[in-house]
Amino acid sequence: MVVATNSFPGSNGTTFSPNDILDLEKGDPLVFGAYWKKMSEVCTVVIKGWELMSYLSDAKNVCWFMLSEFGDAVRRLHHLVGNAVIQERYIVVGTGATQLSQAAIYALSSHSEAPQPINVVAAAPYYSEYPSEINVLRSKLYQWAGDAALYKKNEPYIEVVTSPNNPDGVIRQPVVKSEADGKLVYDLAYYWPHYTPITHQADHDIMIFTFSKCTGHAGSRIGWAIVKDIEVAKKMTWYVHMSSIGVSKESQTRAAKIIGVICDGYQNIGSIESELFFEYSKRILRERWEKLRKVIEQTKVLTAAKYPTFYCNFTNESSESYPGFLWLKCDESIEDCTSYLMEKLKIRARAGQRFGVGPKYARLSTIGTEDEFNELLERLSNAD
Amino acid sequence: MVVATNSFPGSNGTTFSPNDILDLEKGDPLVFGAYWKKMSEVCTVVIKGWELMSYLSDAKNVCWFMLSEFGDAVRRLHHLVGNAVIQERYIVVGTGATQLSQAAIYALSSHSEAPQPINVVAAAPYYSEYPSEINVLRSKLYQWAGDAALYKKNEPYIEVVTSPNNPDGVIRQPVVKSEADGKLVYDLAYYWPHYTPITHQADHDIMIFTFSKCTGHAGSRIGWAIVKDIEVAKKMTWYVHMSSIGVSKESQTRAAKIIGVICDGYQNIGSIESELFFEYSKRILRERWEKLRKVIEQTKVLTAAKYPTFYCNFTNESSESYPGFLWLKCDESIEDCTSYLMEKLKIRARAGQRFGVGPKYARLSTIGTEDEFNELLERLSNAD
Structure with missing residues (x-):
């Protein structure tokens, strides 16, 4: 059974049985759903029946269909x-x-x-x-x-x-x-x-x-x-x-x-009391990556690239990158990383060959729902 | 001056001066805007910040991105x-x-x-x-x-x-x-x-x-x-x-x-008191075509095709077609219909050559706003 990943973003209490395939092959960015759930009202759009009907948006703009x-x-x-x-x-x-x-x-x-x-x-x-x-x-x-x-x-x-x-x-x-x-x-x-x-x-x-x-x-x-x-x-x-x-x-x-x-x-317009978007999102991704790195270090067969630290002019702090994908490399004992992930851990990944490199590599999404991510940690902890 | 046609659908009291170009070259279907203005509330969509975020819609459907x-x-x-x-x-x-x-x-x-x-x-x-x-x-x-x-x-x-x-x-x-x-x-x-x-x-x-x-x-x-x-x-x-x-x-x-x-x-669901959509739209297009035919018959230089009458299984009446475009043919005295319309009447049309036929033909939209349409009638009445 493949568990659908397109239901409610964030944690919706999905439980995975060991036989369920955890599908992290695509990069569906559902991690941010929880933020938009909190900000739901202020982000709501209301479109009336007669609005936005024309092909044209702005005849004077080079891109005439852009609002x-x-x-x-x-x-x-x-x-x-x-x-x-x-x-x-x-x-x-x-x-x-x-x-x-x-x-x-x-x-x-x-x-x-x-x-x-x-x-x-x-x-x-x-x-x-x-x-x-x-x-x-x-x-x-x-x-x-x-x-x-x-x-x-x-x-x-x-x-x-x-x-x-x-x-x-x-x-x-x-x-x-x-x-x-x-x-x-x-x-x-x-x-x-x-x-x-x-x-x-x-x-x-x-x-x-x-x-x-x-x-x-x-x-x-x-x-x-x-x-x-x-x-x-x-x-x-x-x-x-x-x-x-x-x-x-x-x-x-x-x-x-x-x-x-x-x-x-x-810009402090309105009264938004939540954490700001990029701060929230960076925090979540950092937390995920910290957990991921711990789990991967404990496996004997999988490695993930390290990223250098740079100063960010926007957040005014130094940090590494927290990418939307985990790019895994298997060790010498495993020939095909994607097959290993599927057969051993029931995780669906995208194979290295698709990216123009060998089967030693595989890509997994790090930006799925919280339930998916926690299940990923759980399963990776069984890798050996 | 070109008068923009992408403002409010239907009549918005646009007045055209004789030097304004009436642009009916595109087929922007703004005629229906007035209906949706009346039906505005019942057609309103409200989309919250966290909704519709996934790439996926229905994994079981061949067309997996279709809601x-x-x-x-x-x-x-x-x-x-x-x-x-x-x-x-x-x-x-x-x-x-x-x-x-x-x-x-x-x-x-x-x-x-x-x-x-x-x-x-x-x-x-x-x-x-x-x-x-x-x-x-x-x-x-x-x-x-x-x-x-x-x-x-x-x-x-x-x-x-x-x-x-x-x-x-x-x-x-x-x-x-x-x-x-x-x-x-x-x-x-x-x-x-x-x-x-x-x-x-x-x-x-x-x-x-x-x-x-x-x-x-x-x-x-x-x-x-x-x-x-x-x-x-x-x-x-x-x-x-x-x-x-x-x-x-x-x-x-x-x-x-x-x-x-x-x-x-x-299907008489809810309490919609307005005219039904296709009846309303057919009535408007029929009225437009009746006026158009009268005006064109009076010109000596322009003709438009006639359409046969058929019984419509949906509206349960016989009628001709009321197309979204007026396909004009000029008489022998005019070589280029589009140039004639522009130079003589300041109407921008799409030239017959674009449709794979000769310059004797030109296409004009019949589904623009009411103001545009009334101006079209007025200008065509000056064709000779």
Whole structure:
């Protein structure tokens, strides 16, 4: 039996029997649900029958389907957190970061006169979905070309830099050494203070963020790109137009509301008595990671990477990273980490091969419900 | 000056000066806003901060990101209206019909072993966005191949049958005569009783509908496909997964609510005293078309197609169609209908060339706000 993980976020008293499969293969960010449960009233959105009906949102904006309140909320959040330069930049809203990363790759390859598709690479271990997303339509504009660290061709390329990286939480720089014409897309989905210290304001040509990983509202399918060049922003907007004629206004209005509540808290607007969002979330993730590290140290067969300590300009403290995934490595006695986790512990993980590395590695979500997380600790304590 | 059309739906007392451009180039369905204004309270959705957070909706459903309440509402609506067979069919939700038509074409071409992309055709005048949507990524799986009526190749093809057709409102059948292997995708966005008589329950392998044109909620970006074959439904679901990891839950929950209110009205549930949705909408569109026909008959230079009368099984009356677009033809004295409308009447239309026919034709929206529509009548009365 697989226990569903999509019921109430946080602890809902789910009990797992030893034969239940604990499914941590996906990265459903339900850990943050408990916070939003506490903040439920102030975050409530009310949408009347006649509201938000038009295709159009803001005819004067490059991204004409973006609600201005959403764009304003995104600017306010980045101003607050200081994780990305937002002044004099264009914002493009998308149906999640997934749609936007494809929009960015389209924007960087659609002008190409090259007879061959442009190569898209990312350093292994890379986000497991990139190869399928990029190759799904077998585009003549671009194609997945694997591990950026191995890219040696003298052909134009696009490198996707995921930082902090999914699956392994590492802070990254571009790695391609080719002399050829290269373009960069930064996937900064996890560059938020609960996951990692904010050491600098990122300032790149294309930076992609997602509501899913920032606040945990994955069901809203909202992402945004911060774009330096207007022509790139126009092409990304065109891609989203062609792909889905814009982005749900209900989701945009709700994201604007929830982001606004986060910012209000930090700016002492209203009377929010709860802990502030990033402080709460960082505390929970730190607590989880401390427990995880203890359990993993006690196992003889599993190891997890250590992260360096940096000063966070937002929280004003030094800390390590607390990634949304546990990237496990098995020791020499185990050949296939994912099979070991399933057979021995009944834990479903995502296999290292999916991320472009060997079966010694596996990824587990650390951002599921409290019940799932406690069950994970319990089961890992039986690993040997 | 261009007057924005995305403010309040219905009449908001916008006044147009003779120099204002009346923009009816897009098909923003704001005509229905006035109905939803009346029904505003009963259609209101309230979403709390912690709700709808997961990627997952219904792990047991082929379309795992579809809210079960949305699927149920769609089934209930088709049962009520009788416009499509829904029993023993799979439903796939998408970010509008746009995403779903691409999902359908992907599903029908992704197994292909053919060295050439599969040809995608539609009879001219075809929906103006098909060529760009289909060719945007220059897929090796499929390519736009123009007017279905001219398709003579002995190569596999996909014919998109849009019925009633956009732009011209005509009820359509497939037209390709080739002996080659052909697949069909039905775009039934306008097969609803306010636009056209419901003469039969459509029963095709893939039928695509959209919330935008059914109720007018275009900003929600919600479409659905009714699919006969589970393998096709799985592939379409996979495409939406790759394209955007699902569909906004806020939009799905709102669509379910509004569709539920429509059905409640017909089934005498609750105490809805207003006119029922399709009756109201058909009345408004009929009134608009009667006024339009009078004005057009008086012009010497413009003509609009006539539609045959059919009995509607849903409204239990015979009527013609009242399409969402006016498909105009200019007489011999005018070479370019769109230029004529702009230069002479300051009306922005979409040119016939965009639909695969000549410049003698132009498309104007009939489903904008009341103010826009009245201004259209006024300006057309000056055509000569």
